[in-house]
Amino acid sequence: MQRIHAVFFHQGAPALGEGALRTEAALAALREAAAVHLSPAGQLQVATALEVLTAIEARMGTVRQQLLHTARHLAGAKALAARVYGVGPVGALAMTCWLGGADRFSSSRKAVRFTGLDVTVYSSDGKRSPGRLSRQGPEILRWVAYEAGKTHARASAPGYGYYAAVKDRQDGKIAALAQARKIIRQACHILAELGDDALTAA
Secondary structure (H helix, E strand, O other): OHHHHHHHHHOOOOOOOOOOOOOHHHHHHHHHHHHHHOOHHHHHHHHHHHHHHHHHHHHHHHHHHHHHHHHHHEHHHHHHHHHOOOOOHHHHHHHHHHHOOOOOOOOHHHHHHHHOOOEOOOOOOOOOOOOOEOOOOOHHHHHHHHHHHHHHHOOOOOOHHHHHHHHHHOOHHHHHHHHHHHHHHHHHHHHHHHHHHHHOEO
16 A cells, blocks of 8 residues: 555655545546556556455455454453453454463463563663563564553443543553553453363364
8 A cells, every 4th residue: 555655656646545545436546546647657556556455355354254263263262252341352362372371371460571561661771761661572462452452442341440540640542551451461360260271162
C-alpha cells in the first residue's frame, strides 16, 4: 500500500485518499487514476502491488480460519476467551501458545516480564531510560494483550474503573498497558490451573 502511494507521489499524481484501497469502488477509482496520471511503468507497479495485495488477503483469510478453528478446539484458548474480558479467540490462542503448560512460569510477574510489558528501571550505564517498556519477548503476544487492554475503555467493561483512574492520572495508552499487564497475569493464573491440559484439544 505504501508503494502505491509512493508511485503516485513520485510521478506527481494527485494524492490518494485515506480509503483508496478499502472498497471495490475505491479500487476502481484508483485504477482509473493510475491510467490517467501514471506512466506505463507506474501503472505496472500499481497493478503488481494490487495483485500482491489480493493474494495476501486471500491467504490471510485462510490463515485466520485455521487460527479460529484451532482456538475453538484448544482447552486453554477456550478458557481464556470465555473468562478474560476483551480476549478474543485469536488473542486467547496466542496467550495459550506462549504462556500455557504446567509450570511454564513460577509467577505471573515473570509472565508479564516475558511478554515485554514490564516497565524498565534506571540503568547506571545510561543505555536504558526509566519508565519505558522493555519490549522483550513475543511482539504478537504484547500486541494482543494491549488490544485486549484497550477494550476496558468501555463503560461496561469489568476493569473500567481501574482503566479510567489510570487514564485520568496518565493517559489512555498507559491505562491500556496497565490493563494489559493485569490480563496477562489473569491469563497466567487460568492457564496454570489447567496445567498441560491447556494445550490439549477440548
